[in-house]
Each structure stands twice: as C-alpha cells, then as structure tokens.
Amino acid sequence: MDSPTGQRRISLDFQDGGLVDSKMEKFETEYEEQGSVKRQYIAATVANLAAMVAGCCMGWTSPTLPYLESTKYIILTKGEEGWISSILALSAAIGPFPAGMTANRYGHKKALLGTAAIYILSWILLTAAKGAGLMYVARFLFGLSIGATFTVVPMYVGEIAEVLIEHSYPWIKIRGALGSFTQLLCTLGFMYVYSIGPYVSYISLGVACTAVSVLFLVTMLFIPDSPYQLVKRGDREGARKALQWLRSKSSSGVNKELNELQVAVDEQASQKTSLRDLVATRGNVKALILSLGLVGWQQFSGINAVLFFSQAIFKMSGGTLDPSIATILIGVVMFLASGCTPLLVDRTGRRFLLLTSAVGMTLSQGVLGLFFFLRHIDVDTTNIGLLPVGSLIVYIIVYSIGFGPLPWAVMGELFSPKVKSTASSLTASFCWVLGFLITKFFQDIVDGLGTHSAFWMFSVCCGLAGMFVFFLLPETKGKSLQEIQLLLEK
Incomplete structure (x- = not known):
C-alpha cells in the first residue's frame, strides 16, 4: 500500500485480528522508498558523452580527407591517409588494458575524466596539425581514449543502474535500457561530424569536436562515481552519498543496497x-x-x-x-x-x-x-x-x-x-x-x-x-x- 510520502509497506498479513509480519512472525513495519530513475538516466547519458566523442573521432576521416584533398590545406599521400584512418584502431586495441587497471584502482569516474582530458588534448593537436606527423600522434591518442571508453563506460553504467525498477508501466529492465546508450551516443557522434564536417573548415570542425569533449569533461565532474567502486576502495560513506543521488532516496533508503554491495565486494575480493x-x-x-x-x-x-x-x-x-x-x-x-x-x-x-x-x-x-x-x-x-x-x-x-x-x-x-x-x-x-x-x-x-x-x-x-x-x-x-x-x- 502506497503511503502519502511516496513509500510503500512491505509484506504484511492480518492473522487472528493481529498484525503479523509474514516472514519474521513478529510485529514490525518496514518501509522502502520508491526513489526515481531520472538521475540514473542523467548519469548514463553524461558518461556516454565519451561514446559520442568516440563517434566524432571515428567519423572524422569521412568528411575531412576529401576536404584536404580538394583544398590542399594539408597535402597527404594515399599511404598517409591510410595510416591516419587506421592507426586509431591499432591504438584502440591497446587502450582497454590500461583503462581497466586505472578504473579498478582509482574508480570509473577518474578513469573517464582522464579519458576526457586525452580527448581534448588530441583534438587540440589534430586541429593544430600541418602535416601527417602530428596527425598520427593525435589519432593514436584518440585510439587509446576510444579503447578506454568502450571498456570503462559499459562497466560504469552497469554498476550505477538498478536491475529492476517498478513504474506505473510493466516492469522495466533499466540496466538493459541504459546499456544501449553507448551505441546510440556513438552513432550520434558520427551524425554530428557527418553533418557539419562537409560545410566548415578543417579548424572549425576540430573546434566543434573539442567542444563536445569539453562538455563531457565538465558534466562528468558533477556525476558520482560507481557506488560499487567506492565500496571497493573502502569509501562506504561516499558510496552511500552516490546511491542517494542516483536513486533519489534518503540515507536509510539505500541501506539495503549498500549492504548488498559490501557483500558483493567482499566475495569478489576473495576470488x-x-x-x-x-x-x-x-x-x-x-x-x-x-x-x-x-x-x-x-x-x-x-x-x-x-x-x-x-x-x-x-x-x-x-x-x-x-x-x-x-x-x-x-x-x-x-x-x-x-x-x-x-x-x-x-x-x-x-x-x-x-x-x-x-x-x-x-x-x-x-x-x-x-x-x-x-x-x-x-x-x-x-x-x-x-x-x-x-x-x-x-x-x-x-x-x-x-x-x-x-x-x-x-x-x-x-x-x-x-x-x-x-x-x-x-x-x-x-x-x-x-x-x-x-x-x-x-x-x-x-x-x-x-x-x-x-x-x-x-x-x-x-x-x-x-x-x-x-x-x-x-x-x-x-x-x-x-x-x-x-x-x-x-
């Protein structure tokens, strides 16, 4: 039964005119807060801005190489064009390993902030490039960041999302919905660079893509780290505050989930x-x-x-x-x-x-x-x-x-x-x-x-x-x- 304060009474039976708890067989009234999923969507969207930047990086070659060929702003050979396109994928194969270690040691939020900083540096280098050499460096750094993005973001989103949330609609698997944001935001990055790339200069395109990276960095500062990672690092109070923000609940309303996280961390530490x-x-x-x-x-x-x-x-x-x-x-x-x-x-x-x-x-x-x-x-x-x-x-x-x-x-x-x-x-x-x-x-x-x-x-x-x-x-x-x-x- 829903209470006026947005809370619901859990599992109570009436027996012989008395109020009896169905599990503990004693008088006890418990309340569980309903909370909200809005902030989980916000956090997942902000984290997946990294995927949008990755889409910009991968789609950048499509409008840019024809532009350079027609304007001669930077003269490249076919071989250099091939390396500029492909070196990103090569370094992206390396990125998941340092990203995974960084996330496990310092938390997903710091790993993503570091990724954002590398994205910004890479766009600055690419925008300032006058030849293939600096473009190689920038595209290599892009690849490292992309490898990190597709390793850390899914883990972060999976850890901040509740498995099931009860709406007035049928039961919704919130984790599956949030997990689809990575592909969606990545394609948004492609669409972004495809839409403006053919109509602006080389430098203007670099500035436009840098702006998305800056947006990702700034907004990520206001999003909490994964509660699981905070518990893992011994910051139980930080994990409580993160859960309160993500679930839109009070301190007591997240006790159960916080205890479950502690059990999960302890089990994982033993393996x-x-x-x-x-x-x-x-x-x-x-x-x-x-x-x-x-x-x-x-x-x-x-x-x-x-x-x-x-x-x-x-x-x-x-x-x-x-x-x-x-x-x-x-x-x-x-x-x-x-x-x-x-x-x-x-x-x-x-x-x-x-x-x-x-x-x-x-x-x-x-x-x-x-x-x-x-x-x-x-x-x-x-x-x-x-x-x-x-x-x-x-x-x-x-x-x-x-x-x-x-x-x-x-x-x-x-x-x-x-x-x-x-x-x-x-x-x-x-x-x-x-x-x-x-x-x-x-x-x-x-x-x-x-x-x-x-x-x-x-x-x-x-x-x-x-x-x-x-x-x-x-x-x-x-x-x-x-x-x-x-x-x-x-």
Missing part, C-alpha cells in the same frame, strides 16, 4: 582472476569462442571501412546525390536504427536479430559490389545512381539492429562475473586489431582488386557470419546466468 580462468571450464572456452567470433565477423562485415570512407565511397560511385548529403543521410539512419535496438532485442531474441542482420548485410554489400562491377566494366549506371545510397542505408539499418550492438550484449551474458572484466578487455582488443587491419588495407584492396571486389569480400564474410550464428550461437533471451552457463557446458 583471484587470471587469464587461465578464461579456459578453465568448457563453458568459458565456448563463451570465448563465441565472443571472439561475433566481434570478428562484426569487423569483417566492413563496418569501419564504410564509416571511415563513406564520403569517398559515394564519390567513387559517381551517383547523382551529393556525397556529403549521402553521408549525412547514413549518419541519421544509423542513429535512428540504433534507437530501435533496445525495443526489439528482448522481444525477438538475439539470434533472430543477428541472423536478420547477417542476411541483410550480405545482400546489401553484394548489390553494392555489383554496382561497382558494372562501373568497372564501363556499363552506364546513370539510371541506378542512387543504388549505392540505398544499399548502404539497408546495410547500416541491419547492422545497427544486429551485428553492431549485439556482439557486446551477448558477450555480457555469456561470461560469468568472475571472468567478465578480463574477457571484455581481451575481446575489445581483438576487435580493434581486426578493425585496424581492415581499415588499413581497404584502400589497397580497392586499388589492387577494385571496389567491387572489396564489397563482395565483405558480402561473403557477412554470409559466413550468418552461418556462425545459425550453427553455433545459443539463444540467451530470457535465460538467467546460471541457465546460460549450463547451456554452454553441454
């Missing part, structure tokens, strides 16, 4: 984790194979090549639509499609969305390869000039609802808490190494074998990704961690 634990059980080995496989096929779908070189791809297609407009359209579609994923994933299941994504990417990349093949053999493509735009829109939609966010979501469900942190860093590093190789050699494949061959190769990889999901990946929808672990052990 030593090493790389050997990743292969200690049959279930962990299968989880590792599935996780590496999913992020591997994600990269072999060609997503980084498409996003880093989208404007150049549209320019090569010779279509009737302005390449900069087409790129903006891709960014908008990616943002909107990413917003649909949280609404679909718990209704349709992971396997269905991944299979749909794989089939859609196979067909769209195959059609795109066919278009470039027709141009390669000098067939007039004037009447189908919009085909590349349509193909890439389909590709981005199906990628954004499947192989974009779900490999990371599935990974979080496959591993036990004991090895999840180690597995996350290893998987993220593997993902970025592949991203570096594909981004670095995409232009070489285009120059040597033709644009059509590059997209047909991606199409074949997408088909193999679908077979991987169909034959090897179990459905994790609606299953508890224990059920998933038993499923993997079979």
Whole structure:
C-alpha cells in the first residue's frame, strides 16, 4: 500500500485480528522508498558523452580527407591517409588494458575524466596539425581514449543502474535500457561530424569536436562515481552519498543496497582472476569462442571501412546525390536504427536479430559490389545512381539492429562475473586489431582488386557470419546466468 510520502509497506498479513509480519512472525513495519530513475538516466547519458566523442573521432576521416584533398590545406599521400584512418584502431586495441587497471584502482569516474582530458588534448593537436606527423600522434591518442571508453563506460553504467525498477508501466529492465546508450551516443557522434564536417573548415570542425569533449569533461565532474567502486576502495560513506543521488532516496533508503554491495565486494575480493580462468571450464572456452567470433565477423562485415570512407565511397560511385548529403543521410539512419535496438532485442531474441542482420548485410554489400562491377566494366549506371545510397542505408539499418550492438550484449551474458572484466578487455582488443587491419588495407584492396571486389569480400564474410550464428550461437533471451552457463557446458 502506497503511503502519502511516496513509500510503500512491505509484506504484511492480518492473522487472528493481529498484525503479523509474514516472514519474521513478529510485529514490525518496514518501509522502502520508491526513489526515481531520472538521475540514473542523467548519469548514463553524461558518461556516454565519451561514446559520442568516440563517434566524432571515428567519423572524422569521412568528411575531412576529401576536404584536404580538394583544398590542399594539408597535402597527404594515399599511404598517409591510410595510416591516419587506421592507426586509431591499432591504438584502440591497446587502450582497454590500461583503462581497466586505472578504473579498478582509482574508480570509473577518474578513469573517464582522464579519458576526457586525452580527448581534448588530441583534438587540440589534430586541429593544430600541418602535416601527417602530428596527425598520427593525435589519432593514436584518440585510439587509446576510444579503447578506454568502450571498456570503462559499459562497466560504469552497469554498476550505477538498478536491475529492476517498478513504474506505473510493466516492469522495466533499466540496466538493459541504459546499456544501449553507448551505441546510440556513438552513432550520434558520427551524425554530428557527418553533418557539419562537409560545410566548415578543417579548424572549425576540430573546434566543434573539442567542444563536445569539453562538455563531457565538465558534466562528468558533477556525476558520482560507481557506488560499487567506492565500496571497493573502502569509501562506504561516499558510496552511500552516490546511491542517494542516483536513486533519489534518503540515507536509510539505500541501506539495503549498500549492504548488498559490501557483500558483493567482499566475495569478489576473495576470488583471484587470471587469464587461465578464461579456459578453465568448457563453458568459458565456448563463451570465448563465441565472443571472439561475433566481434570478428562484426569487423569483417566492413563496418569501419564504410564509416571511415563513406564520403569517398559515394564519390567513387559517381551517383547523382551529393556525397556529403549521402553521408549525412547514413549518419541519421544509423542513429535512428540504433534507437530501435533496445525495443526489439528482448522481444525477438538475439539470434533472430543477428541472423536478420547477417542476411541483410550480405545482400546489401553484394548489390553494392555489383554496382561497382558494372562501373568497372564501363556499363552506364546513370539510371541506378542512387543504388549505392540505398544499399548502404539497408546495410547500416541491419547492422545497427544486429551485428553492431549485439556482439557486446551477448558477450555480457555469456561470461560469468568472475571472468567478465578480463574477457571484455581481451575481446575489445581483438576487435580493434581486426578493425585496424581492415581499415588499413581497404584502400589497397580497392586499388589492387577494385571496389567491387572489396564489397563482395565483405558480402561473403557477412554470409559466413550468418552461418556462425545459425550453427553455433545459443539463444540467451530470457535465460538467467546460471541457465546460460549450463547451456554452454553441454
């Protein structure tokens, strides 16, 4: 029964005219505050501004390299352009490891503030660059920050969010909703840089992106650290204040959750984790194979090549639509499609969305390869000039609802808490190494074998990704961690 003060009475029964507690069998009245989820959304949004900055960094090459080529503001060779695009992915493979250690020792908030400072420094260096050397340094630092972002932000959001919150609506899994913010804000970063990049100068674009990094740094100062990390460092009072702010509750209203955090920290402290634990059980080995496989096929779908070189791809297609407009359209579609994923994933299941994504990417990349093949053999493509735009829109939609966010979501469900942190860093590093190789050699494949061959190769990889999901990946929808672990052990 709800009280006028926004509190509810817990589990009381009437028996023989007396008031009896159903569990303790004694007279006792307890109250639990309702609280609010608004500040959890605020904190998750602020933390994921780091993902928006990461999207700006990754999408920066698409409008900038054509701008430099046309204006000669900075003269770069094709090889230098390849390194400027790909070095980010190489250093992003390194970033998760120091970021994870920093977060565990000093807390997620300080790790994110440090990431924000590196972002700002990197944008300043990039904006001031007059040649490839300083651009290499800036892009390398970007990669370290991006690797840190995609390691620390999901952990932070997962630790500040309550598992279940009761609204006047059906029960909502707040943790799943907040977890989807990373992909959403990252695509917002792409859309931001795609939208303004073609219409401003090199320096103006750098200033605009620096502004987002500064916004992230300033707002993060006002957001509390993870209560779990505060308890882990022995700051129980700090954890209490963080919980009060995040839950919008009084000091006594967070006692239960604070005690549960203390138990969880104590249990975790008693367990030593090493790389050997990743292969200690049959279930962990299968989880590792599935996780590496999913992020591997994600990269072999060609997503980084498409996003880093989208404007150049549209320019090569010779279509009737302005390449900069087409790129903006891709960014908008990616943002909107990413917003649909949280609404679909718990209704349709992971396997269905991944299979749909794989089939859609196979067909769209195959059609795109066919278009470039027709141009390669000098067939007039004037009447189908919009085909590349349509193909890439389909590709981005199906990628954004499947192989974009779900490999990371599935990974979080496959591993036990004991090895999840180690597995996350290893998987993220593997993902970025592949991203570096594909981004670095995409232009070489285009120059040597033709644009059509590059997209047909991606199409074949997408088909193999679908077979991987169909034959090897179990459905994790609606299953508890224990059920998933038993499923993997079979």
